[in-house]
Amino acid sequence: MIQPQIVLLKEGTDTSQGKGQLISNINACAAVVEILKTTLGPRGMDKLIHVNNKVTISNDGATIIQLLDIVHPAAKTLADISKSQDDEVGDGTTTVVLLAGAFLNAAKSFIEDGVNPQVIIRGYRKACQVALKNLRELAVPLEQKQDMDSNRRVMLERCAQTALNSKLIENQKEFFGKMVVDAVLHLDRDELDIDLIGIKNVAGGSVTDSFLVEGVSFKKTFSYAGFEQQPKKFLNPIIVLLNVELELKSERSNAEIRISDPSKYQAIVDAEWKIIYDKLNLIVDSGAQIILSKLPIGDLATQFFADRDLFCAGRVPEVDLERVAAATGGQIQTSLRDLNEEVCGKCSLFEEIQIGKERYNMFSGCPEAKTVTLILRGGAEQFIAETERSVHDSIMIVKRCLQHNAIVAGGGAIEMELSRILKEYARDVTDKTALIISAYAQAFETIPRQLAQNAGFDSTDILNELRAKHAKGGKWYGVDIENEGTCDTFQKFVWEPAVVKSNSIAAATEAACIILSVDETIRNPKSEGLPDQGTPPMAR
Structure with a gap:
């Protein structure tokens, strides 16, 4: 069958x-x-x-x-x-x-x-x-001590250099090994969050032109006319971190407005200007000298701050804004009604400097010092990208050495x-x-x-x-x-x-x-x- x-x-x-x-x-x-x-x-x-x-x-x-x-x-x-x-x-x-x-x-x-x-x-x-x-x-096991003594630091540097042995930057392993250990030791010892180590790639120069910023550094953001008139260096500034848009908005884009008397139209326009000026005056009254926002800061606000010798930067990447908050002790604000000393950040020096063909904003001498930035240089994009991958591996190795204390x-x-x-x-x-x-x-x-x-x-x-x-x-x-x-x-x-x-x-x-x-x-x-x-x- x-x-x-x-x-x-x-x-x-x-x-x-x-x-x-x-x-x-x-x-x-x-x-x-x-x-x-x-x-x-x-x-x-x-x-x-x-x-x-x-x-x-x-x-x-x-x-x-x-x-x-x-x-x-x-x-x-x-x-x-x-x-x-x-x-x-x-x-x-x-x-x-x-x-x-x-x-x-x-x-x-x-x-x-x-x-x-x-x-x-x-x-x-x-x-x-x-x-x-x-x-x-x-x-x-690595030697356990309350303070990071020289012997323990040497051990960490050698582990960092071993990770770089097989990399493109092997010949500069001592240079980068020291830099990596410095970066990791600036983090919070309990958390060791490597997201707080910023790595910025700047084409040009030699690989040994790379350096460590004990604080935060990020590329100059998009800016409107009036930015050139703002000061580019401050000593002991007060820093305000915002998630607030500082642009002149036409209220008719947010709501439907009906008027019976054309003469009242000017009152609506005046109200729009009053809203933005009220925001700007609240920031100035707080005593802030540096204003950073994740959202745009328009041409009106840029010129307003320039006239008062203040510095502003809008469209700051969220990760960089959070790192500034961690370094300076500031808190990101979504409202301008309660700006006070407790929510503002501080650092000993802010300056905008030229690195290669780019302008970078740098915050150094930060009181919290829980974050650092590595500025990597090199002749070609592929070389810098490989350097970044190599440094990341080395950072992870040092982090694991600190966490697990065994080699x-x-x-x-x-x-x-x-x-x-x-x-x-x-x-x-x-x-x-x-x-x-x-x-x-x-x-x-x-x-x-x-x-x-x-x-x-x-x-x-x-x-x-x-x-x-x-x-x-x-x-x-x-x-x-x-x-x-x-x-x-x-x-x-x-x-x-x-x-x-x-x-x-x-x-x-x-x-x-x-x-x-x-x-x-x-x-x-x-x-x-x-x-x-x-x-x-x-x-x-």
Whole structure:
């Protein structure tokens, strides 16, 4: 008897499942790793990504992977963990992708031999727990003191410089390392809100012309006639921050006005002028010398303030206005009826200066000092943009150092030590996961191997030497980029926050487990953005 055919899915739906699907997903992730792996480390290469008319040059893993426009559903998981690593700790975005790819590649042979994916996942999760436990034990706590002494500051600067080792501004890492630590230490110690660190890019000049403003600086806003007559420098000014529009508005645009006597029209016009003048007089009576507003300040108000030797700026970006409030102790007002000393801000110096071809308003000597601004210079837009990304990573690293107070050695040292520990642990495991844990441990060697390859060294010799050093108790030995060999990277001050490593290991393991748990992919024929049938796993 012939069984009737049951049509469950719409015609044109593409389904693939089983071992072949798992291998296909692993290969798609390997294609992403292949793109990113040459960017790892101090000798990593940059990628030039051309999207429409925008050109980006970067070796930041999160930036590259977001610009790749990956459409393969499994490979997008790597893009997600790279972004999460960037959001959470700010650095290690390439490392997390390479680790995930190594874990998947290690699992590939087991899948081909018919091992159930759940057995691999169970082994990986057990190994991850052991690795994170040992990482916490290996981490070296930073010295805890009430005041930020010189030794602690040196540690923070070295962590900041390590984050810049693999960046475009590596040769200026000492210059920027000091600047980054200064910036983070100006923040509130409890919150460490990095949104209060403003970064402004100004084309022109050398990268070493960059500087730190202990306060707020923002680009001169759009201004009306009369602005040129306003003073551009104040000592100890009183600052009013507003969310109020100071423009002469025609009231007929807000309401319908009917008059029976044409002579009364002048009274309506006079009322409109009285409204704006009342607002301006309230501001002047408050004693304010600098008026900043998120909303427009029109030509009438600009000239009004200029005649009284006051400075004003309208259409100030909200983020900059909030940073001025945090620095000066002022409060943003939506009404002008209660302007007093308590809601006004103060600083020791305000001035408008020329930086490159732009004019910038600067507030320095602020009493609260909870915010700073980094002015980044450079010859090309792409170079400045990459400098900004590099400085952001370094800022995040210093922030995590202050929050978690534990560091480990970089240069592949911690990965080699965890690999050794896990291999020893696997010898005591009696079930079939022993081989899987051993393969997981082997995958950690991807990081030092790639560091050596990117520097042009013989990675086999370097790995053999590192294995010998770690077997003899040299737990902090990693790749010596400068002298083509191995060295104690802790003594060389190549330091990284332990939280960066723990987050990357946990995220990479979880991503590998998610991909290994998928045994079927169903593509709806109407789905947008997916490659057509027959298109290679990595598309567009």
